[in-house]
Amino acid sequence: MLTITVPASSANLGLGFDCLGLALDLNLTVTIGPKTNTWQVDHPFGADIPNDESNLIVQTARFVDPDIPPHQLVVKSDIPLARGLGSSSSALVAGLFLGHYLVGQTINRHQILQEAAALEGHPDNVAPTILGGLQLTDENKIGVQATPLPFPKDLVAVTFIPDYSLKTAAARAALPTTLALKTAVHQSQHLANLVAACYLGDQKRLMALVEEDQMHEPYRADLAPEFLQIRTLAHHLGLAGTYLSGAGPTVVSLVTKKQADQLLEAINGLNLNGTAMVLAVQQTGTTFTGSLD
Numbered sequence: 001m002l003t004i005t006v007p008a009s010s011a012n013l014g015l016g017f018d019c020l021g022l023a024l025d026l027n028l029t030v031t032i033g034p035k036t037n038t039w040q041v042d043h044p045f046g047a048d049i050p051n052d053e054s055n056l057i058v059q060t061a062r063f064v065d066p067d068i069p070p071h072q073l074v075v076k077s078d079i080p081l082a083r084g085l086g087s088s089s090s091a092l093v094a095g096l097f098l099g100h101y102l103v104g105q106t107i108n109r110h111q112i113l114q115e116a117a118a119l120e121g122h123p124d125n126v127a128p129t130i131l132g133g134l135q136l137t138d139e140n141k142i143g144v145q146a147t148p149l150p151f152p153k154d155l156v157a158v159t160f161i162p163d164y165s166l167k168t169a170a171a172r173a174a175l176p177t178t179l180a181l182k183t184a185v186h187q188s189q190h191l192a193n194l195v196a197a198c199y200l201g202d203q204k205r206l207m208a209l210v211e212e213d214q215m216h217e218p219y220r221a222d223l224a225p226e227f228l229q230i231r232t233l234a235h236h237l238g239l240a241g242t243y244l245s246g247a248g249p250t251v252v253s254l255v256t257k258k259q260a261d262q263l264l265e266a267i268n269g270l271n272l273n274g275t276a277m278v279l280a281v282q283q284t285g286t287t288f289t290g291s292l293d
């Protein structure tokens with residue numbers, strides 16, 4: 001049986017709205033079962049997520065070719081839905097790999113990146129999901145480009161996932177349609193420096209710069225109150241590096257492995273409704289195991 005394994009992603013890293021994304025070590029797996037008369041998707045998400053051809057993974061596979069013969073799919077996932085960890089991107093990417101695989105096409109990650117970015121509407125989640133690591137994306141006349149950035153090996157993501165969901169579309173609707181020139185200058189200066197910090201391996205500067213966003217976090221902070229609570233808590237411990245993961249409500253703090261347990265313990269001490277965990281960066285992007293029987 002063939003299994004497609006797709007990681008979660010944490011987009012933006014504060015300053016990199018719609019262009020930076022980091023693959024994290026939570027996974028969605030899709031195992032392709034036998035051919036069936038109609039699509040059947042076994043998944044752990046409950047009644048709100050369809051089990052038939054209207055499931056997002058199947059819809060996306062059929063985007064590649066609507067005539068793909070139906071199969072049974074077994075989906076497992078530890079990526080929570082609508083929490084800012086790129087679940088919809090992971091589902092889209094899984095569907096595209098599935099579709100290309102079932103029509104017998106050679107897997108071309110660059111092509112899948114183009115398709116996934118178009119379907120998702122922004123490339124910052126799908127790029128790390130396909131390629132792994134920290135990806136800087138750009139949409140221009142020749143399509144979507146993804147450039148891997150060196151990410152300090154000693155940093156991990158202390159991640160707090162609130163118990164409530166927040167749809168990305170709703171969190172995008174909270175954003176203004178225009179920005180002041182001063183804000184745009186602040187954002188581009190600091191984002192350029194964040195990229196430089198990655199290449200220089202300057203993790204202290206990287207951790208400080210992820211807190212410089214003025215483009216989306218100020219408008220979303222009320223939708224995810226834990227964000228500023230955790231940033232303030234981390235500051236009390238002398239730690240920078242806290243940002244709203246994607247559109248929220250998940251909060252990520254990029255800290256060293258040595259600092260992670262202390263911060264995790266402190267977050268747990270706040271008794272917030274949700275789950276805190278330490279996640280490593282996932283370096284490989286989407287992978288396959290096994291083969292179709």
Ligand SMILES: Nc1ncnc2c1ncn2[C@@H]1O[C@H](COP(=O)(O)OP(=O)(O)O)[C@@H](O)[C@H]1O
Pocket residue numbers: 028049055056057075077080081082083084085086087088089091166167168169246247
């Ligand atoms: N594995 C999946 N199978 C089917 N639908 C999914 C899956 N993952 C995500 N989705 C759909 O995507 C929605 C979440 O997307 P979105 O609001 O963009 O949040 P996220 O930050 O998790 O990507 C879910 O409510 C669900 O409708």
Ligand SMILES: N[C@@H](CCOP(=O)(O)O)C(=O)O
Pocket residue numbers: 009011012017018019083084085086087088122124125168171172216245246247248
């Ligand atoms: N750049 C997007 C990222 C959305 O990520 P998600 O994980 O919340 O889907 C945004 O900030 O809207």
